[in-house]
Amino acid sequence: MITHIEVILAEVPTIRPHRLSVATMHTQTLVLVRVRCADGVDGWGEATTIGGLNYGEESPDSIKANIDTHIAPLLIGMEASQVAKAMAKVRKVIQGNRFAKCAIETALLDAQARRLGVPLSELLGGRVRDALPVAWTLASGDTAKDIAEAQQMLELRRHNIFKLKIGARPVADDVAHVLAIKKALGDAVSVRVDVNQAWSELDAVRGIAALEAGGIDLIEQPVRAEHKAAMARLAQRYAVALMADEALHGPLDALDFVRHDGADVFAVKITQSGGLVPAAQVAALAQLAGIGLYGGTMLEGGVGTAASAQLFSTFGELAFGTELFGPLLLTQEVLRTPLVYQDFMLQVPTGSGLGVEPDMDKLRDLRRR
Ligand SMILES: O=C(O)C[C@H]1C=CC(=O)O1
Ligand SMILES: [Mn+2]
Numbered sequence: 001m002i003t004h005i006e007v008i009l010a011e012v013p014t015i016r017p018h019r020l021s022v023a024t025m026h027t028q029t030l031v032l033v034r035v036r037c038a039d040g041v042d043g044w045g046e047a048t049t050i051g052g053l054n055y056g057e058e059s060p061d062s063i064k065a066n067i068d069t070h071i072a073p074l075l076i077g078m079e080a081s082q083v084a085k086a087m088a089k090v091r092k093v094i095q096g097n098r099f100a101k102c103a104i105e106t107a108l109l110d111a112q113a114r115r116l117g118v119p120l121s122e123l124l125g126g127r128v129r130d131a132l133p134v135a136w137t138l139a140s141g142d143t144a145k146d147i148a149e150a151q152q153m154l155e156l157r158r159h160n161i162f163k164l165k166i167g168a169r170p171v172a173d174d175v176a177h178v179l180a181i182k183k184a185l186g187d188a189v190s191v192r193v194d195v196n197q198a199w200s201e202l203d204a205v206r207g208i209a210a211l212e213a214g215g216i217d218l219i220e221q222p223v224r225a226e227h228k229a230a231m232a233r234l235a236q237r238y239a240v241a242l243m244a245d246e247a248l249h250g251p252l253d254a255l256d257f258v259r260h261d262g263a264d265v266f267a268v269k270i271t272q273s274g275g276l277v278p279a280a281q282v283a284a285l286a287q288l289a290g291i292g293l294y295g296g297t298m299l300e301g302g303v304g305t306a307a308s309a310q311l312f313s314t315f316g317e318l319a320f321g322t323e324l325f326g327p328l329l330l331t332q333e334v335l336r337t338p339l340v341y342q343d344f345m346l347q348v349p350t351g352s353g354l355g356v357e358p359d360m361d362k363l364r365d366l367r368r369r
Contacts, residue, residue, distance in 0.1 A: 002080045004036040005072035005104070007064040010366035012301065012330045019141040021167030021198040023051030028330060029060040029368075030301045031099070032358065033067065035107035037080040043111030044358055045103035046304030047271060048326075055196075055298075056246075056272070058099045067100050075104070081115065083108040087275065098249065098274035099298075105275035106307045106354075114353040120310040121348065124280055127313035131345035132295060133321030135161035135192070136328075143177050147184045154189070158328075160344050161190040161321055163220070167198025171207045179214040192218035197246055199223055201230040205237075212240040218294075218320060220267065221245040232262040241265050241320070243294060250274045251281040258289040265320055267296035268312070271304070276311050283315055295322030302327050302335035306349050306356040309339075313348040322346070334362050 010030040018025040031047040047063045049056055071090055078086050087105050094101065113120040121127035136159035138146035146164070153159040164181060166174040174193075182191045193216060199207060204222040211219060218241045223230045225247035235242040244263035248254060250273045257263050266286045273279035286293050295312035297305065305326050312322055324346050327339055336357040340347040349355025 001038040002035060002075050002078050002086070003038050005067065005075060006034045006036075007067050008032040008034070008363055009060050009064060009368040010334065010363055011368055012332045012334070012366060014329050015331055016140055018137070018329060019139045019168065020050070020165050021196040023054035025051060025299075028299055028301070030334065031060045031063050031103065032303055032363070033103040033107050035080070035104070035111060037111055039080070039115070041080070041111045041114055043107035043109070043114070044303050044354060045106030045110065046300050046307065047099040047103035048300040048304055049099055049271070049298050056099070058097060063097070063100045063103070066097050067104065070094060071097070071100060071104060080108065081112055083112050087277070099271040102271045102273070102275045105277065106270070109276060110353040117352050119350060119355055120307070120353055121313045124276060124311055125314045127348060128316055129313050129318070129348070131347050132309060132312055132318070132324060133161060133344060134159060134325050134341065134346045135163050135321060135323040136325055137163045137165060137323065138181065139165040143180050146181055150181065150185055150189070157343055158341055159325070160188070161192070163192045163194055163323060165196065166193050167195040171199065171203050175207060175210045175214075178211060178216060182214055182216060187215070190217045192216060192220065194220035194245070195222040197221050197224045201227065201234070204230070204234055208234060208238050208240065212238055216240065218243055218265065221247065228256065228260065228262050232260050235263050236261065241292060243267055243320070245296060248272060248282065250278045251285065254282040254285040258285055258291065263291065265292035265294055267294045269296040269298060270308050270311060271298050272296070276307065279311055280314070287317055292319040293317055294320035295324060297323050297326050299326040299329060301330060302333065302339055302356050303354065303358060305339060306354040309346055309348045310354060332362065332366060334359055334366070
């Protein structure tokens with residue numbers, strides 16, 4: 001039986017300012033959810049987002065308030081091992097709140113997988129890969145600093161895929177910044193961009209043409225999420241891969257993209273999709289339709305990153321890799337044993353459930369009071 005649900009907000013400084021077109025991050029507010037059950041098993045989930053309300057319509061504060069006030073009371077007293085029944089109740093009664101739903105579903109699945117003594121991936125169809133390629137995001141705001149950071153990552157053999165955050169400056173300045181980095185890093189390195197919705201369709205026509213000619217591999221969410229028709233026109237116009245991110249809020253959006261040939265690649269995010277199970281449906285639609293897959297992040301800490309890794313390990317096709325580097329952007333580790341990044345890959349945890357344990361002493365120090 002589910003007995004307690006607790007939401008912990010923990011403030012963790014980033015290793016450097018992280019500049020997106022919608023926000024500059026100096027700290028990340030981790031949103032952690034702990035579900036406790038009468039049989040003594042605990043489950044953990046994460047609902048971390050970016051930039052308060054700058055990126056999406058749920059903030060750390062709204063997630064905590066809505067779980068505490070509206071979602072937890074629905075679940076207390078329900079059978080903890082019947083995860084699908086519990087989530088069906090939440091999805092029937094609660095509108096929106098995808099991040100909150102994701103954290104709750106993750107925690108229930110973590111607890112159930114621990115009970116069964118299997119990694120969470122085995123409740124999601126089963127893992128077909130034990131390690132995931134991981135991109136690093138260059139977002140210092142300075143071309144020379146970004147090049148030095150990328151070269152350091154290559155030397156450490158931590159990342160050989162780089163995503164550049166653009167869209168805050170004029171298109172020509174951004175293009176010059178990206179192509180200078182691509183030129184410095186060379187052909188063996190994959191360079192991608194994330195515009196985070198900042199361009200008009202006309203900006204995008206000009207920007208994408210220049211980036212494609214300069215050897216950039218992937219263009220993420222160039223136009224506003226609502227402008228799906230513009231995204232489809234761009235995807236059909238250019239050979240370079242176009243990826244949907246903010247426009248993808250779960251399986252129904254994925255179906256819409258499939259129907260309209262609206263994107264070449266999907267950034268699958270467990271929080272944006274509303275949970276691990278709907279995120280698996282997004283991926284299934286992509287695979288059936290021949291759309292490429294990329295494992296996205298909301299810059300979660302170790303709990304959410306492990307949850308995403310458990311799901312992404314089940315993807316048969318993962319042509320564009322993942323960006324599960326969230327814990328590496330933070331100055332503090334919140335797991336008792338950190339996730340392992342080596343040889344350009346994240347090792348998928350092998351223990352039962354998520355395969356990670358939050359460090360309660362650390363969380364006590366970092367939690368917002
Ligand atoms: O993809 C996003 O829009 C969000 C995020 C992922 C990596 C990063 O640096 O920001
Ligand atoms: Mn993105």
